[in-house]
Amino acid sequence: MAEWSASPAVKQELCQLRAGLTDSKARHLDTALLLERLSGQNAALRLQLREGREAQPEAGGAESTLRTSRSCPTSRADKENRRELPSPSEKPCTPKKPHAQIPCSGGQVNAGELGLLRHRVWQLERELEVEKRRSAALQKRVDGQEAQLKASEATDVAQLRNELASLRTWAKQVRLEHAAEQATAVAEASSHFLQARMNADKHTVHGETADQLRHELKREVEAARLLHKEELRVATAELSAQHTSNEFKEELAAAEVCRQSCEESRQKAHLEEEELEAISTLLRTEVIQSEKAMHVARMENQVRCQQVKDLRQKEAEEQQEYNSLALDRDRWRVCSASMGENYHREVLAAQLELSAQNQEVSQACAELRSELTAAEAEVNPLRTKLQEVSGENSSLLHEGRSLREQLVESLREASRNGDRLLVSWERCRAASEEVSCLKAELAQAREEAAEVAEALVEEQSQASDLRCRLRKSGLMPALAAEGTPDPREREAVCKSPPLWSPAQDLWPKVPSSPASSWQPPCSPEFLSPKLERNQKRKLLRSRRL
Structure with a gap:
């Protein structure tokens, strides 16, 4: 330039x-x-x-x-x-x-x-x-x-557009996979909670002894503590996932900046072409x-x-005329010579007359x-x-x-x-x-974009490893039916503030957009299948927006 x-x-x-x-x-x-x-x-x-x-x-x-x-x-x-x-x-x-x-x-x-x-x-x-x-x-x-x-610029622009389209599709796929995984985790937690409620209702119907309820309550408290610890671990994992997603967003912003720079270079090349x-x-x-x-x-x-x-x-005509004049002059000289001879003869003959x-x-x-x-x-x-x-x-x-x-x-x-x-x-x-x-x-x-793609693939593999570990660790185990609790104790436990809310802790911290100001409820009644479906749809819409 x-x-x-x-x-x-x-x-x-x-x-x-x-x-x-x-x-x-x-x-x-x-x-x-x-x-x-x-x-x-x-x-x-x-x-x-x-x-x-x-x-x-x-x-x-x-x-x-x-x-x-x-x-x-x-x-x-x-x-x-x-x-x-x-x-x-x-x-x-x-x-x-x-x-x-x-x-x-x-x-x-x-x-x-x-x-x-x-x-x-x-x-x-x-x-x-x-x-x-x-x-x-x-x-x-x-x-x-x-x-x-022109051909090289057209090919370069087409390749850059294809790469950007592939990056966008890949980012969308990553977002959809992350949302699906979070939705599956919430669905599993809700299913476990419903099973626990059903078991508690069955235990109330049968009316077992208070000792068994105490033992079960102790076990539930211990399980709740374990679940709280596991929830803390899941929260830390979610924070790390959010950190990685932020890094992905920054990389996408950098890719967008690269695209803008490429467009500027293309415009400059177009101006150069116009000058040429x-x-x-x-x-x-x-x-x-x-x-x-x-x-x-x-x-x-x-x-x-x-x-x-x-x-x-x-000039040729004039030369011919000059030659003719020279011939005339020669003829005149010959004639003059002949005339001189005649003159001499006439002089010898006419001396008396002269x-x-x-x-x-x-x-x-x-x-x-x-x-x-x-x-x-x-x-x-x-x-x-x-x-x-x-x-x-x-x-x-x-x-x-x-x-x-x-x-x-x-x-x-x-x-x-x-x-x-x-x-x-x-x-x-x-x-x-x-x-x-x-x-x-x-x-x-392009090489830098390829390196970014490799880094994204590595982070995706790490996220998949974390998911596998969470599934293997069994963060939400099912409760064993070992006795029926007392209904009064059950009502006291229900009225007490919950130690853990799956809708609040397992729900991803999505920034509230002006188009969708919906917030998930904290009560466990929303965990019906219809509400879960509506929740998933609204979550996907908010993500798309």
């Missing part, structure tokens, strides 16, 4: 576990929001990639116009100068490759982080399943212990809540997996330079946007690391919750040990 005083501590631990579960749910929601935010940022990066890829063919068209417009050199130096002219336009195209590849690398980093997050989520699911199994095993153990406790049932209901509700949270987390994980699959499909068109070419070069400056002005904001995207990717990496740290903290909290569950299981085991101690105490109480 000392361990169950710590039930508030168990409740506090349960509250802490609930708080931990709510924190873990909030963190799962935070991770879901972060994933949604990452998906939104990836969508913005994809849009920027598409815009950059659409800008690449425009730059290629500008280069082709440059090469076509510079098809009028007059000498090899002019050709070399004209061939060197497109180099500045190609330079901004070469650094575009890493800038275009930055989002792809950011996407790869995000994919790796998503893989780590999936692995962490999988580990968390496994740990939650293990915790579910542990909680189910603990619930099974608690239910088994409750069933065992309340704790089990709390654990069940928490398990149900955890299952619901797991179901919600699984649904969220499924949604996230679907989002990740969509992201992978989009001399006249130098002025037009200079004007076209000026226009092309202005177009190149405009193209560079368009490319610069794209570069700044790509740099911003790289900065956002670094911030996303930092957020992913913080998410990892939060997941590690949640795992630590889950391990702490498992340790708390183990502590609660140890407390349940201590409670079962206390129940075993209570069972041992019940066994000791």
Whole structure:
């Protein structure tokens, strides 16, 4: 019972576990929001990639116009100068490759982080399943212990009730036997007295001599003295019997006290069972809540997996588009090479015509330079946007690391919750040990009851021995008919105060109850058989009351 005083501590631990579960749910929601935010940022990066890829063919068209417009050199130096002219336009195209590849690398980093997050989520699911199994095993153990406790308490209570019923029946039997023995003793005394009266009447009828009456009177006086002594012995025996009956009553009171203590222990055990049932209901509700949270987390994980699959499909589509753009670029390079060869041929064939068109070419070069400056002005904001995207990717990496740290903290909290569950299981085991101690105490109480029963049996055997001795000693012997007394002397003896009254001395000293205030008469006329029967019935009724 000392361990169950710590039930508030168990409740506090349960509250802490609930708080931990709510924190873990909030963190799962935070991770879901972060994933949604990452998906939104990836969508913005994809849009920027598409815009950059659409800008690449425009730059290629500008280069082709440059090469076509510079098809009028007059000498090899002019050709070399004209061939060197497109180099500045190609330079901004070469650094575009890493800038275009930055989002792809950011996407790869995000994919790796998503893989780590999936692995962490999988580990968390496994740990939650293990915790579910542990909680189910603990619930099974608690239910088994409750069933065992209920069965053992039911058997113990039934045995105690049977023992109490047997003790009550045995006490009733002892009382009935004692009353029957006292009634038989009174009946024997009354029969002896009636026989003596009949003999005296016969002696008066016959009218024998006074000497014989004197001798008989002397003998009667001696017999009365002997009877008085034997009555004193019987009174002492009755006092001892009353003492033993009082001891029996005290033992019965002690047995009643033991029964009350057993009932109190049973009530305490019932209260403990109610507390265990309340704790089990709390654990069940928490398990149900955890299952619901797991179901919600699984649904969220499924949604996230679907989002990740969509992201992978989009990345594959973008990779295909990028590959197609690379093929187009290679084709454009081949076409540019073929166009260069054609250009050389055309230059060798049209040197005379190109001399006249130098002025037009200079004007076209000026226009092309202005177009190149405009193209560079368009490319610069794209570069700044790509740099911003790289900065956002670094911030996303930092957020992913913080998410990892939060997941590690949640795992630590889950391990702490498992340790708390183990502590609660140890407390349940201590409670079962206390129940075993209570069972041992019940066994000791049963042994004490058995010892009391043995003592009662010994006292009953002693009482039976005393009865046998009284019967063998012949406390009420019959008077021999040796002459008839004188009627005057007989009347004097009858009028004198009696030395012994069987109704007063042999009658048991029963305490007067308010229900029956009857007292036995002192005259010898009540010793008729009908009066004796009525007396026995009233005595039994008073005893029962």
